[in-house]
Amino acid sequence: MTEERLPRVVIGLAIAFSLAVLLAQPRFKALERRLGVTVLISAGLPFLGMGAIFSQENVGVLTPAVLSDLKPAFEFGLGWIGFLVGLHFDVRKLDSLPSSLAPVIAIESFVPMLTTAVLCGMALIGMGVPWEHHDFARDALVLAACAAPSAAISMEVWQRRVGDKAARMIDEITSIDEVVGLAVLAVVAIYFRPEGTGIRWVLPSSAWFLVTLGLGGALGIVSYVLLRGARNAAEELALLLGAVALSAGVAGYLALSVPVICAIAGALMANLPMRDLEGLRATLAMVERPIYLIFLLVVGAAWRPGEWQGWVLAPAFVLARVAGKRLGAIWSKRAGPKELPSARMLALALAPQSPISIVVIVSATTLYEGHGHERIRWAINAVIIGGVLSEFVVRWLEWRRRRTADLTPLPLATKVDIPAKPAPNGSTHPDEVSS
Amino acid sequence: MIRAVLVLALIAGISFAARSFLPADVTITGSGAALAFGFLLLAAMQTAHIFHELRLPHLTGFILCGALFGPEVLRLITPSMLQDLTLVKKVAVGLIALTAGCELNFAKLRRKIRTIGAIVVVSLLVCAIALFAFFFAISAYLPFTSELAPAQRAVVSLILANVLCARSPAVVISILKESRAVGPVSELALSTVVVADLIVVITFAFSDSLAQSVFPSANAAPTSVFGTLAAHILGSIAVGIGTALIFALYIRRVRQRIGLFVFVVLFVVAEAGRAFHLDPLLVGLTAGLFLENVSPVSGHEVVHETEIAAMPTFAVFFAVVGAEVHLHAFFSVAVYAIFAALVRAGGLTAGTAIAARLVSLERPVARKVPFGMFPQAGVAIGLANLVASSFPPWGSGAATLILGTIVINEMLGPVLFRMALVRAGEIGRKHDPSLADQPSHGPASDIELEA
Numbered sequence: 001m002t003e004e005r006l007p008r009v010v011i012g013l014a015i016a017f018s019l020a021v022l023l024a025q026p027r028f029k030a031l032e033r034r035l036g037v038t039v040l041i042s043a044g045l046p047f048l049g050m051g052a053i054f055s056q057e058n059v060g061v062l063t064p065a066v067l068s069d070l071k072p073a074f075e076f077g078l079g080w081i082g083f084l085v086g087l088h089f090d091v092r093k094l095d096s097l098p099s100s101l102a103p104v105i106a107i108e109s110f111v112p113m114l115t116t117a118v119l120c121g122m123a124l125i126g127m128g129v130p131w132e133h134h135d136f137a138r139d140a141l142v143l144a145a146c147a148a149p150s151a152a153i154s155m156e157v158w159q160r161r162v163g164d165k166a167a168r169m170i171d172e173i174t175s176i177d178e179v180v181g182l183a184v185l186a187v188v189a190i191y192f193r194p195e196g197t198g199i200r201w202v203l204p205s206s207a208w209f210l211v212t213l214g215l216g217g218a219l220g221i222v223s224y225v226l227l228r229g230a231r232n233a234a235e236e237l238a239l240l241l242g243a244v245a246l247s248a249g250v251a252g253y254l255a256l257s258v259p260v261i262c263a264i265a266g267a268l269m270a271n272l273p274m275r276d277l278e279g280l281r282a283t284l285a286m287v288e289r290p291i292y293l294i295f296l297l298v299v300g301a302a303w304r305p306g307e308w309q310g311w312v313l314a315p316a317f318v319l320a321r322v323a324g325k326r327l328g329a330i331w332s333k334r335a336g337p338k339e340l341p342s343a344r345m346l347a348l349a350l351a352p353q354s355p356i357s358i359v360v361i362v363s364a365t366t367l368y369e370g371h372g373h374e375r376i377r378w379a380i381n382a383v384i385i386g387g388v389l390s391e392f393v394v395r396w397l398e399w400r401r402r403r404t405a406d407l408t409p410l411p412l413a414t415k416v417d418i419p420a421k422p423a424p425n426g427s428t429h430p431d432e433v434s435s
Numbered sequence: 436m437i438r439a440v441l442v443l444a445l446i447a448g449i450s451f452a453a454r455s456f457l458p459a460d461v462t463i464t465g466s467g468a469a470l471a472f473g474f475l476l477l478a479a480m481q482t483a484h485i486f487h488e489l490r491l492p493h494l495t496g497f498i499l500c501g502a503l504f505g506p507e508v509l510r511l512i513t514p515s516m517l518q519d520l521t522l523v524k525k526v527a528v529g530l531i532a533l534t535a536g537c538e539l540n541f542a543k544l545r546r547k548i549r550t551i552g553a554i555v556v557v558s559l560l561v562c563a564i565a566l567f568a569f570f571f572a573i574s575a576y577l578p579f580t581s582e583l584a585p586a587q588r589a590v591v592s593l594i595l596a597n598v599l600c601a602r603s604p605a606v607v608i609s610i611l612k613e614s615r616a617v618g619p620v621s622e623l624a625l626s627t628v629v630v631a632d633l634i635v636v637i638t639f640a641f642s643d644s645l646a647q648s649v650f651p652s653a654n655a656a657p658t659s660v661f662g663t664l665a666a667h668i669l670g671s672i673a674v675g676i677g678t679a680l681i682f683a684l685y686i687r688r689v690r691q692r693i694g695l696f697v698f699v700v701l702f703v704v705a706e707a708g709r710a711f712h713l714d715p716l717l718v719g720l721t722a723g724l725f726l727e728n729v730s731p732v733s734g735h736e737v738v739h740e741t742e743i744a745a746m747p748t749f750a751v752f753f754a755v756v757g758a759e760v761h762l763h764a765f766f767s768v769a770v771y772a773i774f775a776a777l778v779r780a781g782g783l784t785a786g787t788a789i790a791a792r793l794v795s796l797e798r799p800v801a802r803k804v805p806f807g808m809f810p811q812a813g814v815a816i817g818l819a820n821l822v823a824s825s826f827p828p829w830g831s832g833a834a835t836l837i838l839g840t841i842v843i844n845e846m847l848g849p850v851l852f853r854m855a856l857v858r859a860g861e862i863g864r865k866h867d868p869s870l871a872d873q874p875s876h877g878p879a880s881d882i883e884l885e886a
Contacts, residue, residue: 013706017699025691069522069706072468079469201456215449222445226477229438235480238747242476246446249470250453287695 012054012061016047020293041391044358047293048384051300062301074298075258075366077291079248081359082259084284085182086220086266087277088175097172104336105173108350109148109180111331112324116147119320120313120382127309129375138192139375142364143313145184146383147321149354150174158349162341169340170349178356182263185360186212189257189367201254212256216264219247224269227280240283257363292355295362299380302365307374310381317386322393325350348401351394353387439484446481447504450474450511468519471512475501475520475754476747483750492853493613494606497750498845501757512758520755525705526698527752529719530741531605533697535629536723537734538608544626551623553790555631558808559600561786562779566596569778573771579832590649591829597642598818598837599779599811601635602628603848604716606810609749610852618861619800624807624852629720632814636668636714639818643825650826671714675721678704682722682737683730693740716814756812756845765839772839776847779840783808799859806855810848811841 022028023043032042054061121140125131129139152174158167190208203211223243230236244262251261270277304310329347333340340346361383365376450470479497486496504511544551570592574580580588607628611621678700685696701719708715727734765772784805791801815837823834856862 014700014703017703018696021692021696021699022689025689066706072466072472072519072523075466075469076472199456200458218449222442222449225438225442225445229442229484234743234746237743238476238480238750241747242473242480244473245469246450246473246477249466249468249473250449252466253453253470254456290695 012059013066016050016054016061016297017294019043020047020290020297023293024287024289041388043289043293044296044355044384045388047296048300048303051297052303052305053300054297055301062298067298067301070294070298073294074362075248075252076245077295078258078359078363078366079244079251079262080284080291081288081356082182082262083244083247083266083269084281084288085178085259085356085359086263086268087270087281087284089179089263089267090270090277092271093172094176097169098337098339100335100337101169101172104169104332104340105176105180107332107335108150108173108325108328108346109177111328112147112321113144113180113184115324115327116317116320117141117144119316120144123313123316124375127312127378134192135375138188138368139379141184141188141192142361143317143379143382145181145188145364146353146357146360146379147317147324148181148184149178149356149360150325150350151352151354153349162345162349163339165339166341169337170346173350174354177350178354179263179267181354181356181360182257182260185257185363186260188364189260192368193255194368208256211254212261213264215250215254215256216261217268219243219250219261220265220268223247223265224272227269237283240280252366255367257367259359259363292358295358296384299358299362299365299384302377303380303384304377305381307377307381309374310378310385313378313382314385314389317382318389318393321353321386322347322351322390344401348394348397351390351397353383353390355387357383357387436485436488439481443478443481443485446474446477447511454511467513467516468523471516471520472523472751474504475512475758476751478504479750479754480746492610492849494609494749494753494849495846497753498757498760498849501754502760502762503757505758505760507760507762517755517758520751522702522705524752524755525708525715526701527748527755528605529701529704529715530697530744530748531608531752532716532719533701533723534612534738534741534745535604535608535625536720536725537727537738539626539629539724539727540734541724541728544622547623547626550790550794550796551626551630553794554623554627554787554796554804555634557790557793558627558783558786558805559631559634561789562600562782563596565778565782565785566599566775567592569775570595573774577771577832577836579829583829587649590646591833594642594646594822594826595775595833595837597635597639598815598822599775599840600631600638601811601815601818602632602808603810603812603814603845604629604632604720605752606812606845606849607807607852609753610810610849610856612745612749614853614856614862615865616856616861616863617865618859619797620803620807620856620859621861623800623804627804628807631808633717636717636814636818639821643821646826650828667712667714668717670711671708671717672721674704674707674711674713675718676725678718679722679725679730682726683732686732686736693737694744697737697741698744753812756816759816760842760845761835761838762842764835765842768836768839771836772843775836775840776843779844780805780809803855803859806848806852809844809851811844815841815844 028042051062053059117140120143121131121136124136124139129136150173153167153170155167155171158170161167162170190212191205193205193208223240226239226243227236230239243265247262247265248258251258269280274280326343326347329343329350332346333343341349361376361380365380368376453470479500482496482500483493484496486493486499501512503509506512506514506517571589574583574588574592580591583591604625607625610616611625681700682697686693689696701715704713704718705715707713708718723734723737726732726737787801787805787808790796791798791804819834819837819841822837823830826833853862
């Protein structure tokens with residue numbers, strides 16, 4: 001880093017990091033709710049743009065040296081989010097759900113993945129990407145994995161719209177489809193491992209599958225034993241930080257997907273006896289938003305808005321995903337419990353894209369650095385711009401339904417609420433995840 | 436203790452297994468640093484548990500853990516991983532220094548300024564003279580000075596004495612925090628160590644300029660080290676004041692997520708400091724002093740908000756310091772280093788005793804304060820590296836001797852200081868709200884047992 005560039009690096013980083021902290025304030029979240037927008041629109045897009053601008057040669061804030069310095073924090077952030085996703089995977093809660101909800105979760109996750117893989121695959125072929133190569137399947141699968149997760153719903157709004165029981169079911173679906181997205185990412189990470197030179201472990205894919213499961217399990221046990229031994233809150237936080245960093249570091253070192261390994265570890269912890277699992281989730285959720293925003297900033301550095309392929313892929317991704325969710329909702333209504341809302345309402349609830357898709361695409365970027373990186377850039381464009389477009393589509397659909405049906409409008413936030421404790425039903429506060 | 440040993444073995448096993456994926460000399464930027472950070476944090480905390488049972492300072496456990504798994508012994512942590520953790524270390528130094536600054540209230544210390552001044556000046560003088568005499572006496576036998584002229588040997592001795600006068604505010608703060616010590620010994624130890632370290636850095640600029648004139652270096656930079664250090668000190672102070680103003684503004688206007696904001700600012704300062712050659716210790720210290728003594732915001736508010744992050748910060752910082760311990764350097768100069776450490780300790784004790792008589796300080800306090808001056812870490816290591824790079828013919832040998840001496844002071848200093856605090860009856864007297872909080876994620880069975 002040259003000294004004449006330094007002031008702008010410092011000022012740029014100071015602005016970006018301060019904004020990330022400020023935009024995580026409850027007041028800002030309340031404003032988002034009032035406007036009915038999610039983090040992808042309110043803060044995500046500006047951060048992405050900021051990352052793209054900061055990485056320009058003549059701006060020179062996100063220089064390769066700065067990006068290299070941010071890498072450990074980046075991996076740590078992936079691990080943190082992975083743990084949080086895993087902690088939602090509580091088997092006891094799943095057991096309490098009606099058995100007929102299982103096909104709904106499967107349909108709502110896999111149908112959009114299938115439609116996305118097919119339509120985005122066609123778009124890639126149209127852009128001249130050779131389909132015979134296994135990289136093609138990898139890219140289609142990564143995009144499919146990004147299509148599965150739906151943003152967590154606002155229980156307050158949806159309880160009024162579809163009733164308490166149906167809202168809870170939708171909430172469970174959104175929790176589980178995040179796990180499905182990461183499961184597909186795990187498959188990609190295992191079966192499409194980049195061939196590295198100078199690596200000592202030469203294992204078949206099936207062995208990597210076992211390594212992934214075993215490592216995630218072992219790290220989950222270690223994390224549980226560590227937290228069990230905590231004597232006070234300060235020590236507990238230190239041990240949590242260490243457990244996430246170790247899990248992320250080991251996974252990244254073995255070129256495995258960091259959020260996948262950490263999600264397995266988190267899922268194991270969620271199913272072991274804990275006094276205050278919700279408290280642990282709340283601790284992890286506290287810094288979730290700044291992590292996402294820093295992700296977007298760093299991802300923005302690799303974003304090339306000038307590449308037309310990304311702009312072609314984005315609408316294809318949105319169309320395939322929203323259509324898949326709608327199709328899935330229709331089939332789910334037939335196969336699922338009778339308490340489910342109408343197919344239209346279900347599709348509307350599940351259409352907004354979860355920020356987990358950003359984690360999936362970011363993790364894919366770190367896994368395939370140097371292998372078809374231009375397609376990863378297009379995919380980033382598709383997923384992030386697609387997320388914003390999905391938001392607009394959902395708002396438009398809601399507006400249309402409000403005009404034609406009795407759809408409850410989004411409530412106006414009248415007070416600044418601090419999301420300290422998650423809802424007793426196990427879901428984190430909607431704004432912690434979705435907005 | 437058995438649990439800590441088992442957990443330590445488990446995380447070490449996992450980490451060693453992961454490291455075997457790549458050849459020993461290869462690491463991955465990002466993952467390597469995350470692995471090193473996570474491992475050092477967890478391993479250091481488990482070692483601290485073991486040391487707690489042994490009634491030894493946690494800090495020594497952190498350092499020993501870093502040394503054991505570092506590049507010189509078990510090599511789990513490679514030099515490149517340590518390099519990647521430099522930024523983490525700088526953020527940690529900034530936080531430690533900020534905490535120190537926030538703890539020093541000039542209004543409260545006004546009554547003791549004469550005592551602090553006397554202890555700092557006299558202990559520094561006596562220690563420097565004793566070390567200078569020792570090094571000059573043995574300089575004829577040291578391999579890197581034996582062939583120099585007496586005047587040159589005197590200059591080398593001066594440099595060695597100057598660097599070894601450095602203390603470690605970070606160690607003192609850490610020991611005081613972990614032991615929740617409060618009282619006259621704690622207060623005097625902290626304030627004298629902070630001021631003395633600042634003086635050592637300034638006097639080093641003079642010693643260095645003198646050495647540059649005696650040993651002109653062919654590849655020396657056109658600007659004098661004195662000028663550079665002056666800019667470095669003044670620049671760090673200016674940035675520290677600016678940082679304090681930002682903190683004060685944020686705390687007054689926003690009042691939320693203060694701890695996270697402090698970390699973000701310290702990260703930016705650390706990143707800037709690397710290229711601007713700012714000292715994170717000085718920046719943090721100035722910011723803390725400014726907040727506590729000048730700004731309308733209380734420094735204790737910052738301390739309280741960052742309290743929960745103090746433990747991981749200290750653990751990682753001292754584990755990294757331990758991993759950077761030059762054990763090979765120590766073994767190559769062990770005999771000289773042991774004597775140098777003894778002379779230093781003697782000089783500090785004698786100097787403090789003389790100062791105590793001058794200002795009529797109570798004897799029990801005067802006897803224990805020097806123990807806070809024994810530990811050495813960051814500043815001394817930094818100056819030793821500067822010596823190695825500035826004076827190629829003899830610098831590396833001198834740096835080896837300094838680093839060897841630091842190893843002893845680093846390992847034994849915290850233990851002796853904690854013992855002094857125990858004898859002074861100051862341990863556990865400070866109420867730390869963060870330590871009173873129960874862990875929210877303990878297993879359900881514990882709660883049932885408690886019930």
